[in-house]
Amino acid sequence: MRDRAQALMIDLDGVLRRWDPAPMIAVEVGYGLKPASLLETAMSWDIYRPAMAGEITDAEWMKLVADRLPLEPERAAAAVAEWQSYRGDVDPEVLAFVREVRAGGRKVAIATNATDRLRPDLDTLGLTAEVDLVLSSWELKVHKPAPEYFEQACAQLRVLPKHVLFVDDDDRVIRGARSAGLSGYRWAGPEHVPYLRKVLDLPV
Structure with missing residues (x-):
């Protein structure tokens, strides 16, 4: 049997924060870009990786995105700025679960690949005070699923890896955590919450 989890590390994007594609696609359509082209450009590995690993700032990353768009420089910069103005929404069911975990005496940390824009985003979303710790790849200078990320994360949380439950929506990252x-x-x-309660020894 595995050791009982004493702490929860939870991913931000795709778990605690949801993204509605509609406002982002509206920006692309408004600037004559194909839907999802901004996201695809931003996720290009050669610029995404250094942004997540703390090698470049969010502003520098977005400048690289704008430079790759098939638009005049000013329009490209405007499109990126408008696209970035939407910062997602908190999933209320997941937030309720996070609060329940903390009320049950377990530490909760957001464990996410992010840029230096993460902490302002958490403030805007009202999440800063909802967790005990924020584990950002930009600050750790290494991104999930690298083993070094999880080693540093557990050290900062001050909980042994075998006592940490890690929740993420990416299979590759889950394999790295394991x-x-x-x-x-x-x-x-959220249909998984009852099972996660059991793993954390919380009332079902």
């Missing part, structure tokens, strides 16, 4: 000794659980929606 290889680092954490209990990894693949998130697909």
Whole structure:
């Protein structure tokens, strides 16, 4: 049997924060870009990786995105700024679960690949005070699923990996967490909360 989880690490995007594609697609359509082209450009590995690893700032990353758009420079910069103005929404069911975990005496940390824009985003979303710790790849200078990310994360949380439940919506990241000794659980929606309560020894 695995050791009982004493702390929860939870991913931000795709778990605690949801993204409605409609406002982002509206920006692309308004500037004559194909839907999802901004996201696809931003996720290009050669510029996404340094942004997540703390090698460049969010502003520098977005400048690189704008430079790659098939638009005049001023329009490209405006399109990126408008696209970035939407910062997602908190999933109320997941937030309720986070509060329940903390009320049950377990530490909760947001564990996410992010840029230096993360903490302002958490303030805007009202999440800063909802967790005990924020574990940002930009600050750790290494991104999930690297083992070093999870090693540093557990050290900062001050909980042994075998006592940490890690929840993420990315299979590759879950595999990385498990290889680092954490209990990894693949998130697909709030229907998983009852099971996670059991793992954390919380009332069902």
